[in-house]
């Protein structure tokens with residue numbers, strides 16, 4: 001990928017939400033606040049919990065992602081930088097085309113976030129959940145991990161039962177949901193076509209997760225990986241952090257468990273779960289009882 005200059009996004013904000021030559025799809029009211037937004041949502045324009053503003057530097061390449069992730073001084077700064085990233089051309093095009101011309105009919109008159117989803121939850125959490133990527137009409141619409149789709153309904157209901165979430169529903173950013181002792185990150189922060197990021201896109205996005213893990217590490221007790229991609233991303237990030245990973249590499253399956261060891265010698269439990277996608281929960285491949293059982297081990 002080309003290594004272009006890292007720029008702030010004030011021109012993006014001033015452009016009224018037109019990015020990369022795409023037209024904004026009009027102005028629509030946020031479903032909770034009623035405030036009007038263009039789509040994709042320009043940083044710092046009042047979207048609930050938007051971590052970025054017009055001065056947040058924008059990664060335009062894999063090299064930029066690495067530089068901006070490693071130089072982020074705090075989780076807030078990291079989240080801001082993630083939320084404006086443009087390093088993967090295919091994913092930027094996809095997330096913004098869904099946000100403008102490709103909306104689901106039932107959300108046609110809602111604004112779409114159309115940007116990467118930052119991590120969500122307790123900044124001092126002992127438990128980190130690593131998902132796959134935002135859903136095109138879920139987090140890509142609402143701007144918050146697993147929010148506004150059936151996967152999120154299912155995940156947050158489970159987290160509520162386990163005491164990690166303040167409520168069982170997750171409708172939109174600004175709905176009052178808080179996570180307790182738990183934070184949700186992902187292998188890839190932009191919605192990918194068919195939920196399938198490429199190997200190169202996973203590699204480009206990895207430094208964001210690496211830094212997320214670094215911020216979490218001092219208090220971390222366990223990691224829940226959702227699906228094989230989440231499992232591989234968590235192990236990859238841990239390996240790059242210098243943790244000891246059992247050999248042979250632990251294999252993913254639902255309920256799999258491995259003990260990883262940080263570079264300072266602290267054990268961290270890695271637990272796997274089938275992803276909370278509708279494909280798994282509607283078919284009964286993943287049941288509430290199965291999910292509750294893995295949550296109880298964190």
Ligand code: SF4
Nearest residue numbers: 085087088189190205
């Ligand atoms: S997938 Fe990750 S690296 Fe690629 S554009 Fe989105 S946030 Fe940036």
